[in-house]
Each structure stands twice: as structure tokens, then as C-alpha cells.
Amino acid sequence: xxxxxxxxxxxxxxxxxxxxxxxxxxxxxxxxxxxxxxxxxxxxxxxxxxxxxxxxxxxxxxxxxxxxxxxxxxxxxxxxxxxxxxxxxxxxxxxxxxxxxxxxxxxxxxxxxxxxxxxxxxxxxxxxxxxxxxxxxxxxxxxxxxxxxxxxxxxxxxxxxxxxxxxxxxxxxxxxxxxxxxxxxx
Amino acid sequence: xxxxxxxxxxxxxxxxxxxxxxxxxxxxxxxxxxxxxxxxxxxxxxxxxxxxxxxxxxxxxxxxxxxxxxxxxxxxxxxxxxxxxxxxxxxxxxxxxxxxxxxxxxxxxxxxxxxxxxxxxxxxxxxxxxxxxxxxxxxxxxxxxxxxxxxxxxxxxxxxxxxxxxxxxxxxxxxxxxxxxxxxxx
DNA sequence: TCCCATATCTTGACATCGACTAGATTGCTG
DNA sequence: CAGCAATCTAGTCGATGTCAAGATATGGGA
Numbered sequence: 001x002x003x004x005x006x007x008x009x010x011x012x013x014x015x016x017x018x019x020x021x022x023x024x025x026x027x028x029x030x031x032x033x034x035x036x037x038x039x040x041x042x043x044x045x046x047x048x049x050x051x052x053x054x055x056x057x058x059x060x061x062x063x064x065x066x067x068x069x070x071x072x073x074x075x076x077x078x079x080x081x082x083x084x085x086x087x088x089x090x091x092x093x094x095x096x097x098x099x100x101x102x103x104x105x106x107x108x109x110x111x112x113x114x115x116x117x118x119x120x121x122x123x124x125x126x127x128x129x130x131x132x133x134x135x136x137x138x139x140x141x142x143x144x145x146x147x148x149x150x151x152x153x154x155x156x157x158x159x160x161x162x163x164x165x166x167x168x169x170x171x172x173x174x175x176x177x178x179x180x181x182x183x184x185x186x
Numbered sequence: 187x188x189x190x191x192x193x194x195x196x197x198x199x200x201x202x203x204x205x206x207x208x209x210x211x212x213x214x215x216x217x218x219x220x221x222x223x224x225x226x227x228x229x230x231x232x233x234x235x236x237x238x239x240x241x242x243x244x245x246x247x248x249x250x251x252x253x254x255x256x257x258x259x260x261x262x263x264x265x266x267x268x269x270x271x272x273x274x275x276x277x278x279x280x281x282x283x284x285x286x287x288x289x290x291x292x293x294x295x296x297x298x299x300x301x302x303x304x305x306x307x308x309x310x311x312x313x314x315x316x317x318x319x320x321x322x323x324x325x326x327x328x329x330x331x332x333x334x335x336x337x338x339x340x341x342x343x344x345x346x347x348x349x350x351x352x353x354x355x356x357x358x359x360x361x362x363x364x365x366x367x368x369x370x371x372x
Numbered sequence: 373t374c375c376c377a378t379a380t381c382t383t384g385a386c387a388t389c390g391a392c393t394a395g396a397t398t399g400c401t402g
Numbered sequence: 403c404a405g406c407a408a409t410c411t412a413g414t415c416g417a418t419g420t421c422a423a424g425a426t427a428t429g430g431g432a
Binding site: 027028029030031102103104105106133135137138139140141142144145146147148149150152153156157158159162164171174175176178 | 213214215216217288289290291292319321323324325326327328330331332333334335336338339342343344345348350357360361362364
């Protein structure tokens with residue numbers, strides 16, 4: 001936004017990323033067009049390719065950034081329910097990242113940056129699940145499935161008629177508490 | 187497959203649908219190309235448009251068909267866990283349908299056929315949840331989130347390292363049992 | 373039986389997109 | 403200050419979705 005018409009954009013990579021996040025959040029990853037992003041940034045149609053190689057490269061960069069954000073958002077969760085609440089909160093705060101992160105067919109799954117970021121998230125998740133129940137993998141999948149399913153259905157507007165205006169995050173807290181036998185609110 | 191080269195295909199609509207399901211199941215909805223489907227069916231590139239209007243129309247037809255299949259697959263579920271197991275089983279048996287059904291950005295959400303089919307599924311789901319807990323909507327969302335999340339993560343191959351070769355359906359049964367305080371196997 | 377309205381399919385065209393290449397411009401570094 | 407690497411532009415190609423107009427087959431009514 002600083003220089004209006006210089007040969008070099010200044011921070012094209014970031015500009016394309018934010019524009020892409022905007023498009024994905026409102027219209028989904030399928031509606032993403034590299035040429036449109038270039039137009040939004042005011043550069044030529046082939047400029048983004050230099051930063052991201054191709055479409056898959058751009059989405060991979062978004063996914064990697066998303067994993068970094070998710071790892072930070074999970075932080076030091078108190079328990080499984082809190083972990084799920086943070087997961088859902090992340091999905092609501094960064095819908096574009098979330099919609100891309102778990103779609104291998106859109107990504108370069110062998111990208112080293114993506115692998116590193118994903119591994120950071122997974123270790124964070126594993127640590128939070130440690131010691132829950134006799135089978136950690138089972139508890140892990142149960143918590144992940146519930147949080148991921150809620151977040152996915154929420155973002156795809158499939159829960160619109162059910163939430164009845166209440167805060168999704170609070171709804172999930174009550175929901176997770178009911179499922180694990182604990183009260184909805186402490 | 188009967189007539190090799192007649193002007194009329196015979197059942198082009200079904201041929202395009204099955205070809206599309208094949209593509210979506212293996213490469214996802216983003217890789218779907220109307221012209222490629224036309225080539226597979228041995229017709230001209232504009233022939234599919236007459237049956238489905240456009241890309242969104244084709245995906246909408248798949249989604250509507252999927253809702254019909256899902257309603258049938260849910261059948262008369264014994265309890266919430268059985269309902270979830272049937273949901274996961276459907277996702278595994280009809281991955282292409284499942285991957286399209288809950289993506290409003292890919293569909294004509296005002297299509298009457300789609301709306302009717304979706305309503306049939308929802309009433310089936312609602313009936314199965316009736317009388318569970320004090321807040322039916324909460325139990326409904328909890329069960330749906332868990333089943334949908336597990337199915338989504340399963341199809342996107344995000345559980346590959348966790349399932350350790352066991353049957354996904356059985357894993358989900360154990361998982362749902364652990365979450366609701368019941369044993370994994372009856 | 374004939375005939376035509378309609379459904380189905382073909383052909384052609386246009387704008388757009390992703391990807392590639394070659395060349396221009398800029399900024400940095402020695 | 404010189405040259406080198408990073409960044410961006412311009413041009414091109416094949417493929418795609420969508421539309422319009424024409425060709426062909428099918429079925430029901432005269």
C-alpha cells in the first residue's frame with residue numbers, strides 16, 4: 001500500500017497471501033485464481049508464480065502458515081475439552097487456513113516447510129493428550145474427530161439452524177462436556 | 187456400453203455421473219473437468235451440459251443422490267453410536283458423494299431436488315436423536331460432529347498413521363463408546 | 373404409416389486460467 | 403561503481419467452462 005506504482009511491489013508475497021486468504025474465506029479454495037490475486041495486488045499475471053511456483057505452492061504456503069498458527073493457538077491446553085475449544089476457536093479465527101490445511105489433494109505434501117509445521121502441531125496435540133485413558137490414540141482420535149467435525153460443519157454453515165445464535169465456541173464447550181460426562185460450564 | 191457409436195448415448199446422464207464419482211473419489215472435486223467426463227463417455231465436450239446445466243449442476247446432482255444414499259444407509263439405527271457407525275460406513279462406501287454433500291460453495295443450494303433429499307436425511311437424523319439427553323440439539327451436534335469429523339479425517343487420509351491397520355469402522359465404534367462412557371464392543 | 377415437436381448431441385466460438393519462456397528492471401553486495 | 407541475483411513484465415500455449423446455433427434421433431398423435 002506504500003508505493004503505488006514501483007516496479008517492485010515491496011511485499012508481494014504477503015499481499016498475495018492475504019488476498020488469497022480473503023478469497024478462500026469467502027468463496028472457498030476452488031474459487032482461487034492466481035491471475036485474480038495478481039490483479040488485486042496490482043502486478044502482472046505471472047508475478048505470483050515467482051513466490052509460490054504454482055497454485056499448489058500457494059496453498060501449501062497457506063497450509064504451513066496455518067499449522068504454525070494452530071500450534072500457537074493450542075498453547076498450553078488444560079484438558080482435552082479445552083484443547084478442542086482452542087481448535088474450534090482457531091478454525092473460526094482463521095477459516096481460510098483451516099479449509100486448506102487438511103486437504104492433501106490441494107497441497108505439495110512433501111514440502112519440507114509444510115512437514116515441519118505440521119509436525120509442530122502434531123507434537124503439540126500429542127502432548128496435550130498424553131495420559132488420557134488407557135489408549136491414548138483412541139482418545140486422541142475421539143477429541144480430534146469431535147473438534148474437527150464441529151469446526152468443519154461450522155465453517156460450511158451446516159450448523160446454522162442448530163446454534164440458534166449462541167456462541168459456537170460456548171456451544172462446543174457444552175457439547176464436549178456432555179459427551180465426556182462433565183458439565184457444560186465449570 | 188451397449189451402442190458403441192450412435193448419435194444418442196443411451197444413458198449419458200448416468201455415465202457422466204459415475205465417471206465424475208470416479209474422479210472425485212480419487213482426485214477430489216477440484217480435479218473434475220466436464221470436458222474430461224465427456225471424453226470418457228465418448229461424447230462431445232458440450233453434451234454433459236444438457237443434463238446438468240453446468241459444473242455446479244453436476245455436483246448438485248451428486249449431492250442430492252448422496253443424501254438419498256445416506257438416508258437409506260442410516261436406516262433404523264439402534265442408538266447414537268450405531269448412527270455414527272452407519273454415517274462413517276456411508277462415507278467410506280461413497281467417498282465421492284460424501285466429499286461433495288457438505289460443501290455449499292460447490293452446489294446450487296436452492297435446487298429443489300437437493301433440498302428435498304437433504305431434508306429427508308435430516309429428518310432421519312433427528313428421529314434417531316429424539317429423546318437423548320435433556321438437550322436434543324446438543325446431543326445431535328455432538329454425535330454429528332464426531333462422526334463427521336472422523337469420516338472427514340479418514341477420507342482426507344489424516345488418520346493413516348493412527349489407525350494402525352485396523353478397520354476404521356470398528357475403530358470408530360470403540361472411539362464413540364469411549365467418549366460416551368460405554369465399552370468399545372458390546 | 374407418416375410427421376413433427378422435443379429431447380439429445382455436435383460443432384464452433386469466446387473469454388479465462390495455469391504454466392512456461394524470455395526479457396526488462398531493481399536492489400544488493402563486493 | 404560494476405555486476406549479479408531477485409523480482410517483475412510481456413507474450414504465448416494448451417485446456418477449460420459456458421454459450422449459441424445447427425444436426426440428429428425418438429416418441430406420440432394425426
